[in-house]
Amino acid sequence: MRRRIVATPGAWLVWGAVGFFFVLLAGVIGSVLVSSFGRRWFDTWLPQSWTTQWYGQAWHEFTLLDVLIVTVEISVLVVAISVLVGVPASYVLARKNFPGRRLLYLLFLLPILMPPITYGIPLATVLYKYGLAGHMAGVVLANLVPSIPFVILTMTPFIEQVDPAIERAARMCGARTGQVFARILAPLLVPGILAASILVLVRTVGMFELTFLTAGPDSQTLVVALYYTMSAAGIRAQQSVDAMAVIYTSMMLVLLVVALRFVNPTQLVARVKEDVE
Amino acid sequence: MTATTRTAPRTALRHRLAERGIDRQLLLLVPALLAVLILFIYPFAYGMGLSFQPAEGGVLGAYRNFFGDAYQRDTIGTTLQLALPAAFLNVAASVPIAYRMRGRFRGKRLLTTLLVVPITLGTVLTAEGLLNFLGPTGWFNRTLLEAGLVDGPLRLTNNYWGVFFSLVITGFPFAFLLILSYLSGIDPTLERAAATLGAGWWPRFHRITLPLLAPGLATTFCLTFVLAFSVFPSAVLVGDPAGTTRVISIAAYHAAYEAYDYSLASAIAVVMGVVELAVVAAVLGVRSLFYTGSTGGKG
Amino acid sequence: MSWLRIDGVTRRFGGKAALERLDLDIEQGEFIALLGPSGCGKSTALNCLAGLLPLSEGSIWQDDTRLDTLPPERRGFGMVFQSYALFPHLSVRKNIAFGLQMRRLPRAEVRRRTDEAIKLVRLEEHATKLPGQLSGGQQQRVAIARAVVLEPSLVLMDEPLSNLDAKLRLEMRTEIRRLHQSLGLTTVYVTHDQEEALSMADRLVVLRDGRVQQIGTPEELHTRPANRHVADFMGYRNLLPLKVTAVTPDVVTVEGSGLALRGTGVGTLAAGDEVVAAVRPEDLVVGEGGVPVTVEVVEYQGRELAVEARTEQGLRLHLRAVERPAPGDRITVVADPSRVLVFPA
Numbered sequence: 001m002r003r004r005i006v007a008t009p010g011a012w013l014v015w016g017a018v019g020f021f022f023v024l025l026a027g028v029i030g031s032v033l034v035s036s037f038g039r040r041w042f043d044t045w046l047p048q049s050w051t052t053q054w055y056g057q058a059w060h061e062f063t064l065l066d067v068l069i070v071t072v073e074i075s076v077l078v079v080a081i082s083v084l085v086g087v088p089a090s091y092v093l094a095r096k097n098f099p100g101r102r103l104l105y106l107l108f109l110l111p112i113l114m115p116p117i118t119y120g121i122p123l124a125t126v127l128y129k130y131g132l133a134g135h136m137a138g139v140v141l142a143n144l145v146p147s148i149p150f151v152i153l154t155m156t157p158f159i160e161q162v163d164p165a166i167e168r169a170a171r172m173c174g175a176r177t178g179q180v181f182a183r184i185l186a187p188l189l190v191p192g193i194l195a196a197s198i199l200v201l202v203r204t205v206g207m208f209e210l211t212f213l214t215a216g217p218d219s220q221t222l223v224v225a226l227y228y229t230m231s232a233a234g235i236r237a238q239q240s241v242d243a244m245a246v247i248y249t250s251m252m253l254v255l256l257v258v259a260l261r262f263v264n265p266t267q268l269v270a271r272v273k274e275d276v277e
Numbered sequence: 278m279t280a281t282t283r284t285a286p287r288t289a290l291r292h293r294l295a296e297r298g299i300d301r302q303l304l305l306l307v308p309a310l311l312a313v314l315i316l317f318i319y320p321f322a323y324g325m326g327l328s329f330q331p332a333e334g335g336v337l338g339a340y341r342n343f344f345g346d347a348y349q350r351d352t353i354g355t356t357l358q359l360a361l362p363a364a365f366l367n368v369a370a371s372v373p374i375a376y377r378m379r380g381r382f383r384g385k386r387l388l389t390t391l392l393v394v395p396i397t398l399g400t401v402l403t404a405e406g407l408l409n410f411l412g413p414t415g416w417f418n419r420t421l422l423e424a425g426l427v428d429g430p431l432r433l434t435n436n437y438w439g440v441f442f443s444l445v446i447t448g449f450p451f452a453f454l455l456i457l458s459y460l461s462g463i464d465p466t467l468e469r470a471a472a473t474l475g476a477g478w479w480p481r482f483h484r485i486t487l488p489l490l491a492p493g494l495a496t497t498f499c500l501t502f503v504l505a506f507s508v509f510p511s512a513v514l515v516g517d518p519a520g521t522t523r524v525i526s527i528a529a530y531h532a533a534y535e536a537y538d539y540s541l542a543s544a545i546a547v548v549m550g551v552v553e554l555a556v557v558a559a560v561l562g563v564r565s566l567f568y569t570g571s572t573g574g575k576g
Numbered sequence: 577m578s579w580l581r582i583d584g585v586t587r588r589f590g591g592k593a594a595l596e597r598l599d600l601d602i603e604q605g606e607f608i609a610l611l612g613p614s615g616c617g618k619s620t621a622l623n624c625l626a627g628l629l630p631l632s633e634g635s636i637w638q639d640d641t642r643l644d645t646l647p648p649e650r651r652g653f654g655m656v657f658q659s660y661a662l663f664p665h666l667s668v669r670k671n672i673a674f675g676l677q678m679r680r681l682p683r684a685e686v687r688r689r690t691d692e693a694i695k696l697v698r699l700e701e702h703a704t705k706l707p708g709q710l711s712g713g714q715q716q717r718v719a720i721a722r723a724v725v726l727e728p729s730l731v732l733m734d735e736p737l738s739n740l741d742a743k744l745r746l747e748m749r750t751e752i753r754r755l756h757q758s759l760g761l762t763t764v765y766v767t768h769d770q771e772e773a774l775s776m777a778d779r780l781v782v783l784r785d786g787r788v789q790q791i792g793t794p795e796e797l798h799t800r801p802a803n804r805h806v807a808d809f810m811g812y813r814n815l816l817p818l819k820v821t822a823v824t825p826d827v828v829t830v831e832g833s834g835l836a837l838r839g840t841g842v843g844t845l846a847a848g849d850e851v852v853a854a855v856r857p858e859d860l861v862v863g864e865g866g867v868p869v870t871v872e873v874v875e876y877q878g879r880e881l882a883v884e885a886r887t888e889q890g891l892r893l894h895l896r897a898v899e900r901p902a903p904g905d906r907i908t909v910v911a912d913p914s915r916v917l918v919f920p921a
Contacts, residue, residue: 014377029410030406032402
């Protein structure tokens with residue numbers, strides 16, 4: 001079949017809208033990138049001269065290494081706990097029909113549907129009451145709230161498509177529940193668990209509100225540190241904030257490239273099961 | 278046949294429970310359930326309790342404070358004025374674009390990958406970028422001035438539009454990718470069948486594809502709306518946090534961490550949750566009017 | 577005393593009984609086939625026996641041990657699934673060794689027994705392959721080896737041959753029978769193919785709508801089906817709705833739709849009863865002085881010809897012929913009274 005060379009007006013409109021979006025995106029990213037390398041940039045198209053000093057400055061001034069380590073520690077903990085807690089639950093939801101199953105599903109859906117601020121503020125209050133907030137423990141706990149349901153919602157459809165006869169076969173070979181999990185299900189679920197983990201990782205690194213509400217000075221992740229430096233503008237050069245933002249984005253981009261090796265882009269945003277009302 | 282074996286023909290309790298789907302495997306649910314109960318339901322209930330125990334003003338004092346003060350009450354309207362149009366634009370723009378891109382073409386993977394990039398930007402880079410790019414001396418205004426389209430720079434940041442643009446940048450890719458996945462879940466042979474019955478592209482779209490897509494659109498709208506409704510950092514950074522973009526989450530944050538009025542903060546959080554769920558329920562209510570069965574595809 | 581006893585096992589799905597009071601005693605080393613059309617409850621029975629479905633009523637005993645309260649993994653049965661359910665991420669060898677490893681047997685013994693099982697099903701060359709790389713017949717053999725390597729007290733097979741093509745099915749039938757004889761394994765085999773069941777099993781259980789219709793040896797079922805449903809299933813293709821005209825101790829005479837037959841009554845019958853006369857096509861032959869019919873369709877089937885004919889009143893008959901009649905020919909057919917079974921309608 002030959003391709004049409006002349007596009008219809010509708011096609012022009014559609015591609016125009018996409019083009020506009022990408023121009024906006026390129027402008028946003030480009031101006032931050034240019035600014036982070038510019039020595040002085042005021043009323044001109046481009047900065048007068050170039051430098052990389054802002055990166056060094058941001059790195060030292062904001063103790064970025066520590067922040068990065070904290071970010072990685074928190075994210076890894078959140079991913080590990082939510083997978084350990086979420087996967088067994090999604091197994092039961094995928095395989096069994098019991099009274100209250102739909103209600104439970106709704107309960108797990110709720111933390112994803114609610115804006116983080118609405119439960120973040122009371123959660124932070126409770127965590128402060130028990131002395132957990134302000135430390136890494138509080139940040140991890142708060143981030144578990146949307147992460148566990150997220151793992152459950154991603155893994156349930158994945159488990160549903162594994163043939164249940166395989167588990168039965170393992171049972172008939174004498175394997176107990178734990179063994180069925182460890183020897184048969186876990187290897188089969190690795191791709192799904194990997195995808196869910198990366199999605200949770202991306203979301204945790206990017207999660208602002210919950211971390212912001214529960215973090216103390218030495219348990220800030222990169223996003224929160226960024227927000228503080230930016231809203232305390234004036235003290236520091238804007239360019240070093242730009243440099244820090246670029247570092248953050250590069251880190252997320254690396255995660256994203258890894259993620260895209262395992263998951264379809266459409267799954268990155270959400271995977272909500274259709275029968276939930 | 279011994280007597281002992283004959284006297285126990287009753288069905289074991291184990292079977293009777295298993296019949297109803299109850300067995301030891303349900304224990305696997307316990308950790309997740311506990312986590313949600315302790316970290317989500319309990320704090321929420323605790324917060325709700327706090328909201329009814331203000332320092333002064335009786336049980337409903339905090340709510341009266343919130344609704345009695347125009348500066349506080351108007352945050353609901355401000356938030357909805359930002360979130361509803363942004364969510365609507367994101368969904369409405371995604372439909373024709375996704376519809377055009379539902380087939381296979383070269384570079385589709387690249388395009389969808391590029392659309393994921395905004396998710397990695399994070400609020401701060403988006404905010405910085407918008408301030409730089411759309412600011413009075415940014416590239417955008419510079420281009421408009423050079424081209425002679427405007428006399429003075431347009432004011433696009435530190436106001437409603439700055440926040441709106443940031444919501445589009447983060448929300449549009451999200452809506453687009455979701456709608457694209459819903460669209461590819463619709464069996465393409467349905468449209469081909471319609472074509473053989475003499476339907477042109479518009480009847481095919483609005484009689485076949487759109488009704489099948491409608492439930493997906495509703496879900497997408499809800500999720501995009503939730504994202505936009507909880508806008509907080511960008512409202513502070515690119516908006517006008519004391520005026521036109523004082524959204525409800527800013528009000529809640531101020532009450533909790535600047536005024537230290539946890540009762541008011543909890544009340545605001547509850548109001549926020551109720552308003553959001555009301556919008557979601559309304560949209561899902563409309564959705565239930567549509568066909569929601571199988572769309573015949575692999576989806 | 578029988579070795580395995582199924583006592584009134586019932587399974588209901590949402591109030592509807594998929595299996596109604598199944599009583600069955602199984603002797604050690606027996607090959608039992610559960611036979612019936614799809615939806616008759618035979619797979620339900622097998623899954624209840626395996627412990628994969630809870631019972632609504634009844635119990636299962638092995639000697640004096642109650643089995644139905646044990647989870648499937650502790651019953652010590654082996655099972656071959658219809659879809660084979662091979663572990664897709666494990667090689668043939670690891671699939672077969674899985675059950676042995678679950679029993680924590682010493683490594684050397686696992687190796688020895690796995691090797692034996694692989695040899696038994698003749699898969700030596702494929703031992704390191706993944707299930708996805710095997711043909712249907714090979715996958716089937718892996719599934720069987722995986723079930724028998726544990727030397728289970730009972731092997732359950734759920735339509736194991738239904739996914740194979742006709743030639744392979746015949747081969748595997750012999751193979752399963754050979755394994756059963758050489759290993760002496762007690763087997764419960766579910767199938768909807770009466771020929772398969774008759775050729776393999778020591779005893780058959782015919783099920784219909786969740787109820788047992790008849791239990792017996794292949795010969796018993798073949799020559800003396802207990803009711804018209806079993807007869808239908810056992811290849812009595814002619815099921816003729818007729819009326820009894822005369823009853824003697826040996827012979828029942830039935831008539832209707834332009835034909836008269838003499839047959840053997842099953843159950844108590846009296847003149848005037850509405851009945852169903854069941855005759856196999858091979859017992860209805862062209863002969864002098866029988867029922868006049870018109871030939872409609874003739875099919876060549878190797879040594880014989882399958883003929884479909886109609887009486888004047890329009891009743892359709894299936895019969896066998898040695899010489900080819902032409903469609904439209906008028907012939908007469910006869911049947912041996914001992915081969916015509918008359919069931920109450």
